[in-house]
Amino acid sequence: MAYRILTIIFCVIPWILAISILIWFIQVRYPAATFVTDAYFDGTSAWVQTILPGNRATKAGLQQDGWTGQSVTGDPVYFTAHVPGLFERVRVALEFRPVHQPLIEFGLVHSEDGSDIELHPLFASELQSPMWKPVTDGYAHSSGTSEAVWYASSTYPALSDMSAVTSTTSTMYDISLRGSHDFYAVPVNGQLHFRFSLQDVNRATGTNIIVFRILKGDEEIRTDSFVNDGGKTMRMDKVFEHAIDVSDAGPGVYHISFIAKDDVFIRRIETNAIHMVIGPRFVLADTSGYVASSTPVIAYTNSHHLVVETFHPSALQRIRFGTTNLDIRDVHVRYKMKRIDAQPTAQLFVPRGDTRFIGDGFFSFRQDAFFEPRPRRFNDETRLEEENIHFIRTPYIRPIAMNGGWFRTEQIYTISPDTSVIRFIISAPGIVSRAAGIDIRAIHLSYERTPVYGVDWLRLVVREIIHALRRL
Numbered sequence: 001m002a003y004r005i006l007t008i009i010f011c012v013i014p015w016i017l018a019i020s021i022l023i024w025f026i027q028v029r030y031p032a033a034t035f036v037t038d039a040y041f042d043g044t045s046a047w048v049q050t051i052l053p054g055n056r057a058t059k060a061g062l063q064q065d066g067w068t069g070q071s072v073t074g075d076p077v078y079f080t081a082h083v084p085g086l087f088e089r090v091r092v093a094l095e096f097r098p099v100h101q102p103l104i105e106f107g108l109v110h111s112e113d114g115s116d117i118e119l120h121p122l123f124a125s126e127l128q129s130p131m132w133k134p135v136t137d138g139y140a141h142s143s144g145t146s147e148a149v150w151y152a153s154s155t156y157p158a159l160s161d162m163s164a165v166t167s168t169t170s171t172m173y174d175i176s177l178r179g180s181h182d183f184y185a186v187p188v189n190g191q192l193h194f195r196f197s198l199q200d201v202n203r204a205t206g207t208n209i210i211v212f213r214i215l216k217g218d219e220e221i222r223t224d225s226f227v228n229d230g231g232k233t234m235r236m237d238k239v240f241e242h243a244i245d246v247s248d249a250g251p252g253v254y255h256i257s258f259i260a261k262d263d264v265f266i267r268r269i270e271t272n273a274i275h276m277v278i279g280p281r282f283v284l285a286d287t288s289g290y291v292a293s294s295t296p297v298i299a300y301t302n303s304h305h306l307v308v309e310t311f312h313p314s315a316l317q318r319i320r321f322g323t324t325n326l327d328i329r330d331v332h333v334r335y336k337m338k339r340i341d342a343q344p345t346a347q348l349f350v351p352r353g354d355t356r357f358i359g360d361g362f363f364s365f366r367q368d369a370f371f372e373p374r375p376r377r378f379n380d381e382t383r384l385e386e387e388n389i390h391f392i393r394t395p396y397i398r399p400i401a402m403n404g405g406w407f408r409t410e411q412i413y414t415i416s417p418d419t420s421v422i423r424f425i426i427s428a429p430g431i432v433s434r435a436a437g438i439d440i441r442a443i444h445l446s447y448e449r450t451p452v453y454g455v456d457w458l459r460l461v462v463r464e465i466i467h468a469l470r471r472l
Contacts (some may be wrong), residue, residue, distance in 0.1 A: 033449035035084045041069040049080045069441035076427045086417040093410040093444035101436035103380040105427040121396035150378035150394040156217035159186045160251035161274045173269040178285035179262035184373035185273035187249035194244040197268035200237040211259040253373040275371040279362035286354040297350040300367045303359030306337040315354035322346035342388035380429040
């Protein structure tokens with residue numbers, strides 16, 4: 001009798017457990033289809049891993065000043081989260097505290113190789129002031145230097161120039177530029193003409209592929225590409241020309257992207273454009289072997305920050321940027337220049353040329369030729385009041401301030417239903433150079449899926465079971 005009772009118990013108990021688990025599974029997962037978990041970056045969560053790499057973040061757990069979590073000290077960092085099932089989106093609430101770090105971006109990596117990254121604004125100290133208020137999209141469309149953009153699409157303005165002289169009247173720029181550059185111009189009387197004088201200086205042997213992409217705004221009009229096969233010796237090739245003509249050019253900003261290795265120099269630009277700018281890459285080439293001596297270069301830029309570098313000892317010089325001077329004393333060293341005035345443009349004076357500039361704006365060779373083809377980029381060094389910026393195009397939502405300097409922000413991301421692991425990324429531009437940090441103490445994840453019923457519900461259950469078996 002006792003043996004029969006034990007047999008029945010051992011046979012029934014597994015079924016009871018299985019049915020209980022199934023009922024629990026259905027109650028928890030369907031039809032609401034949500035899963036919520038919290039993690040505190042102390043190494044105890046089964047769903048969220050700690051922040052990596054280890055040399056850019058402190059060890060997870062109790063920190064020196066008494067809080068629990070991790071402190072970010074490098075850029076970028078990431079952490080992974082295990083997805084508990086088939087979900088369409090994840091709602092992320094993060095608790096963080098910036099320490100002398102003015103700008104933070106947060107997002108997730110959509111591809112395994114890290115090439116597809118979705119970043120969103122997380123924190124900007126410049127935008128924490130209550131004087132900055134959201135406005136309608138149609139209102140924040142100013143022109144000039146009063147507008148900047150931070151992770152938001154910006155429409156190219158519809159611009160055109162009218163001239164009493166013929167549309168083929170040209171301006172000549174005798175200037176040496178090295179490698180790839182982006183040119184922006186406005187058509188004149190419905191016409192746009194460019195003639196580039198190019199030279200392969202053959203610093204390295206071999207062929208060079210040269211590409212000109214012509215776009216109106218973001219729409220590609222055509223592409224010109226060809227191979228320069230003169231690089232069989234280490235001597236300079238002859239200067240040759242390439243023309244670009246756009247007839248019946250409607251109003252808009254036209255973008256000519258010149259793509260080539262640094263062995264290819266632009267020696268002259270001839271254009272009918274009244275307004276033309278270059279940027280943000282602006283590389284003045286050397287003229288050794290081309291002309292007897294280098295000529296000082298004067299340009300105008302709306303950039304407020306420049307990264308400056310030269311590669312030749314002959315280009316060690318003093319550069320003037322507005323009222324700021326910089327002595328370049330070493331080659332292959334990146335110097336930073338900054339101006340704090342609110343003028344629309346500043347003059348850039350380069351006595352010997354042969355210098356690479358990366359700006360946060362655009363450059364022109366004549367002050368009256370300058371225009372802004374698109375808003376300036378908002379970055380970690382932007383100072384809104386000093387730079388006279390009144391509008392920011394951005395999806396930024398000001399995080400909620402908490403006690404002790406902590407903030408809480410919430411964002412929603414779309415994920416693939418077949419995703420089993422998602423990798424979040426935190427970007428903090430300039431965090432190392434300014435010896436700053438970001439304290440991260442908690443994350444709240446809410447996985448969501450649209451509720452389904454009936455046959456669709458059964459199909460989803462089968463799909464999730466298959467998905468779970470694949471992950472075993």
